[in-house]
Amino acid sequence: MSPATARAAGPAGSDGDVDAANAGPPQAAGAGSIKSAERVLDLLQLIASEGSQAWTFSDLRARLDLPKSSLHGLLRVLTDRGYLDLDPDDKSYRIGVSAWQVGRSFLFAEQLATVARIHLRQARVDLNETFQVSILDGVDNVYITKEESDQPLRLVSEVGSRLPAYTTGLGKVLLAGLTVEEVEDRFRGREFVTFTPSTVASYDALKSQLDEVRAQGFAEDHGEFTEGVYCVAVPIRNAAGATVAAVSCSIPSARLQDAHATRERALAVLRTCADAISEAL
Structure with a gap:
């Protein structure tokens, strides 16, 4: 069934206008999608896809083809937030407890x-x-x-x-x-x-x-x-x-x-x- 074309906006912001500044989360990814968010998901999905396998920085970079600085930053944030665990001995990464909680x-x-x-x-x-x-x-x-x-x-x-x-x-x-x-x-x-x-x-x-x-x-x-x-x-x-x-x-x-x-x-x-x-x- 094709939806009708009529559309109405949700509640306005504090100044009474519904615009980009006051709008809530974007309704769909696309041209406005955030590249770093996509990279985070790609990274988590890759590490999770191999079960108990641990991933080194070099392994991840080879599979995802990301710039070194970007990958370092993503890994640091995900480790700090508990979504990844870093083994201090071999410097490898696994899925962390925060991902389990999600x-x-x-x-x-x-x-x-x-x-x-x-x-x-x-x-x-x-x-x-x-x-x-x-x-x-x-x-x-x-x-x-x-x-x-x-x-x-x-x-x-x-x-x-x-x-x-x-x-x-x-x-x-x-x-x-x-x-x-x-x-x-x-x-x-x-x-x-x-x-x-x-x-x-x-x-x-x-x-x-x-x-x-x-x-x-x-x-x-x-x-x-x-x-x-x-x-x-x-x-x-x-x-x-x-x-x-x-x-x-x-x-x-x-x-x-x-x-x-x-x-x-x-x-x-x-x-x-x-x-x-x-x-x-």
Whole structure:
């Protein structure tokens, strides 16, 4: 489905203008990508790709073809920050503990997916609709596991895919778990692309919807990314009560003869499912 061309900007900076000086992080790499950041990633990926192999300065320079001064600087910063370990005897480099800590966030997603699958299966049995679990990454929600309905008409989606969080019920639940200030920071300078006539088209509209989500404890998506699909979602919380993920039920609009009753049945199943997942984490 091709997105519409209508776009609106996120919240303005302190002077009321949305410009390059006040904009948030760049939306995509490209002409403005930072060469040093690319070199850092190339360096880490190379060292990590060989498992336990240690790399000398000469080895790294030969593989990456970087200027000596640049490579020295990158290695010094990564070692100081704990992303690389330097062996003082043979002056070789290995992946450090800070990189491991970053990787633990991925391990959480794997653990969550494993735990969630059991309870999604039961939810699917209860309603025979499609259930999905997502986590938040920046301003996108990323699907980490799902259980599909076996009905002929059903939502088709893929684990590992991502969608703009402002276009989905899952995403709105995840954004509502942040503070107002955190949401504003993430969307500052970003454009709101309208994918369907129902898509949230501005930051102010999103902010209003998130206030409702926080008050009622769930979010809805009336065909805001894919026309003809209704979605309702609730948060999955950790022991401290923070939203760490969200679970949703997606239903083709053609099966919404009684929208209110369908939503209430879905919410009952979703809340049971979310509570069970939370307890198992």
